[in-house]
Amino acid sequence: MIIKKSKLNALLDRLAGQYQVFAPVKKGLDFYFAPIRSGAEADFSYGNSVIPPKEVLFPPTEALFTYAVGDAAADLQECLDTGKKVIFGLRPCDAQSFLLLDKVFCGDQYRDPYYLTRRDNTVLVGLGCNEPRTTCFCTSLNGGPFGTAGLDLLLVDTGDQYVVEAVSAKGKDFAAGLNLPPAGEDDRAAAAKVKEAAVISCTINLAGLKEKMDGNYHDPVWDLVYERCLGCGACTYSCPTCHCFDIVDEAKDAAGCRIRNWDACMFGLFTLHGSGHNPRPTQKERFRQRFMHKFKYFTDNFAAVACVGCGRCIVSCPVNIDIRQVLADIQGAGGDEK
Amino acid sequence: MQITGLIQDAAKRLLAEGRVELVLGFGAGSLPLRSTPCFVRRPEDAGKLIWDQTCENNLAVYLPKRKGKTAVVAKGCDTRAIVTLIQENQINRENLYIIGVPCAGMIDRRKVGALLEGRELLAARLEPGALVLEGKDFEKTVPLAETLHDTCLACACPNPVIYDELAGERVPEKPASDFSAVEAFAALPAAERRAFLAEELSRCIRCYACRQACPLCYCEECFVDCSTPQWIGKAAQTQDNLLFQAVRVFHLAGRCADCGACERACPVGLKLSVLTRKVVKDVKDLFGYEAGVDLERKPALTTFAPNDPQAFLVKE
Numbered sequence: 001m002i003i004k005k006s007k008l009n010a011l012l013d014r015l016a017g018q019y020q021v022f023a024p025v026k027k028g029l030d031f032y033f034a035p036i037r038s039g040a041e042a043d044f045s046y047g048n049s050v051i052p053p054k055e056v057l058f059p060p061t062e063a064l065f066t067y068a069v070g071d072a073a074a075d076l077q078e079c080l081d082t083g084k085k086v087i088f089g090l091r092p093c094d095a096q097s098f099l100l101l102d103k104v105f106c107g108d109q110y111r112d113p114y115y116l117t118r119r120d121n122t123v124l125v126g127l128g129c130n131e132p133r134t135t136c137f138c139t140s141l142n143g144g145p146f147g148t149a150g151l152d153l154l155l156v157d158t159g160d161q162y163v164v165e166a167v168s169a170k171g172k173d174f175a176a177g178l179n180l181p182p183a184g185e186d187d188r189a190a191a192a193k194v195k196e197a198a199v200i201s202c203t204i205n206l207a208g209l210k211e212k213m214d215g216n217y218h219d220p221v222w223d224l225v226y227e228r229c230l231g232c233g234a235c236t237y238s239c240p241t242c243h244c245f246d247i248v249d250e251a252k253d254a255a256g257c258r259i260r261n262w263d264a265c266m267f268g269l270f271t272l273h274g275s276g277h278n279p280r281p282t283q284k285e286r287f288r289q290r291f292m293h294k295f296k297y298f299t300d301n302f303a304a305v306a307c308v309g310c311g312r313c314i315v316s317c318p319v320n321i322d323i324r325q326v327l328a329d330i331q332g333a334g335g336d337e338k
Numbered sequence: 339m340q341i342t343g344l345i346q347d348a349a350k351r352l353l354a355e356g357r358v359e360l361v362l363g364f365g366a367g368s369l370p371l372r373s374t375p376c377f378v379r380r381p382e383d384a385g386k387l388i389w390d391q392t393c394e395n396n397l398a399v400y401l402p403k404r405k406g407k408t409a410v411v412a413k414g415c416d417t418r419a420i421v422t423l424i425q426e427n428q429i430n431r432e433n434l435y436i437i438g439v440p441c442a443g444m445i446d447r448r449k450v451g452a453l454l455e456g457r458e459l460l461a462a463r464l465e466p467g468a469l470v471l472e473g474k475d476f477e478k479t480v481p482l483a484e485t486l487h488d489t490c491l492a493c494a495c496p497n498p499v500i501y502d503e504l505a506g507e508r509v510p511e512k513p514a515s516d517f518s519a520v521e522a523f524a525a526l527p528a529a530e531r532r533a534f535l536a537e538e539l540s541r542c543i544r545c546y547a548c549r550q551a552c553p554l555c556y557c558e559e560c561f562v563d564c565s566t567p568q569w570i571g572k573a574a575q576t577q578d579n580l581l582f583q584a585v586r587v588f589h590l591a592g593r594c595a596d597c598g599a600c601e602r603a604c605p606v607g608l609k610l611s612v613l614t615r616k617v618v619k620d621v622k623d624l625f626g627y628e629a630g631v632d633l634e635r636k637p638a639l640t641t642f643a644p645n646d647p648q649a650f651l652v653k654e
Contacts (some may be wrong), residue, residue, distance in 0.1 A: 029607060030607060032541075061573040071357075133458050228377070230547070234545045237545045259572070262543070267546070320368060321374045
């Protein structure tokens with residue numbers, strides 16, 4: 001299938017009538033996945049969004065339910081977002097992140113209805129990366145600029161059109177409803193050529209990292225790598241796989257709303273106990289937690305690394321802490337002194 | 339570069355003589371136009387220190403409650419923060435050695451990004467008065483002044499106000515801070531100001547990078563983190579985001595060093611200086627006080643003068 005670029009806006013206009021469509025929208029200098037009402041609002045000339053499209057399925061702030069306590073009973077209203085959605089033009093790394101978030105929100109012990117309802121109702125239309133950024137290292141994490149993991153459809157930009165590849169059954173059904181013209185041999189050849197030309201120049205060495213981190217909890221390397229960290233949440237909030245949250249009630253008298261907000265292991269408040277005790281008393285323990293969670297605990301729990309190599313944290317860190325360097329430092333260090 | 343050499347020499351000497359345990363400076367960053375805070379503890383590591391117009395972080399943020407003797411590389415605005423921290427008993431001056439650096443202004447990556455129109459920057463080099471930007475299939479030379487942070491362009495305090503040694507020659511100073519951008523914003527109708535702030539703060543993700551990057555935001559418990567009572571909604575929603583910034587700015591009234599660290603740290607590029615500099619200007623206009631420029635002068639918040647403006651008092 002193909003989508004002519006000249007017809008993309010009309011297609012998005014049509015989709016916006018049937019779905020909530022989220023697409024890259026330019027705000028100031030940066031791009032965000034925002035709901036669009038027409039194709040003209042979207043701008044696909046982007047490297048990647050500042051905040052990953054996880055914010056569509058797992059919003060920074062969401063109401064879980066409202067409540068009102070009456071004399072005889074309490075009235076609870078669940079806030080399930082059942083709207084049909086399309087995320088149009090997300091990058092392959094971010095699609096892969098949804099497979100990792102699925103492991104957390106769709107586990108054996110707990111299935112998160114808020115995330116999963118949105119997830120089930122959302123079609124993921126990916127846009128391959130013709131020009132990956134130098135901070136991209138997705139190929140080190142089983143991804144690639146035209147990776148299809150997690151996607152329903154993949155678009156390949158071949159100049160004046162997109163060549164559309166159906167990845168999942170959901171994607172096939174979705175595409176069938178769009179009445180797209182079929183791709184010819186030339187179109188497919190052009191797409192193959194574009195894919196070949198896209199190069200990820202940056203790699204990280206994950207070989208042996210998990211084994212190393214199984215035994216480096218007390219390694220002095222943590223004293224060095226954390227020091228610059230300011231303790232903000234720029235890295236976690238710009239990470240497509242970070243998924244920690246906090247739940248609060250916002251109430252007035254006997255009525256209110258239970259809200260889920262993003263939270264970050266980099267904050268001191270994250271582990272502060274009601275007693276005043278904090279098991280992660282300094283930024284060192286918090287910084288270590290972030291790396292341990294991504295590269296050890298997540299692997300222990302789900303046999304996967306909680307990083308897709310999007311490089312956002314490298315760019316967003318106010319003090320230029322570079323995850324690639326931190327991992328190299330950990331790899332180069334000796335491990336725990338027994 | 340000359341200043342880099344002076345900083346390295348100072349660091350090597352101070353560490354070798356045992357006068358400090360740690361030198362806090364800047365090292366090379368991992369991306370074009372980026373440096374990174376660099377913690378040096380051995381004389382042989384002094385060569386890791388650099389100085390250029392990417393050294394934008396305010397390293398005073400690392401100083402409160404630090405134990406042991408420390409040397410810090412500090413620009414004019416950084417020293418203003420240090421002065422206020424000394425006045426507020428957060429830094430023991432005797433344990434601090436200040437390597438002051440006259441500052442020619444720091445490069446704003448967002449301005450550079452705007453000039454590149456989305457193309458990725460792969461390398462950059464400084465030429466006299468100009469910045470040469472290189473990427474895939476392009477090279478672009480832009481006037482340096484067009485790429486500097488607004489806070490730097492408005493700054494009247496590029497030279498350190500307090501130091502133990504100075505690395506480099508003093509640079510010319512403006513007679514006064516330029517608040518024309520603040521005045522222009524204040525002159526807009528209230529609805530326009532509200533609309534601008536609402537649009538900006540709608541992007542805030544409450545990552546608190548602004549707070550964490552600020553040397554003067556050192557409260558043990560920030561009001562946003564407090565739950566009994568809960569002063570402010572925790573949700574990343576425009577009204578609460580705006581309230582967070584408004585209260586943060588008021589907490590910095592008479593203390594803000596006008597360094598712009600909060601705005602530089604913001605991952606979503608909020609124009610926070612519209613708020614911070616308004617209060618800096620108000621404190622100057624109302625009380626004739628500029629935070630951190632004079633260690634001997636009592637801060638505005640700790641002094642009372644009979645002729646202080648008292649518009650808040652109910653009068654008969």
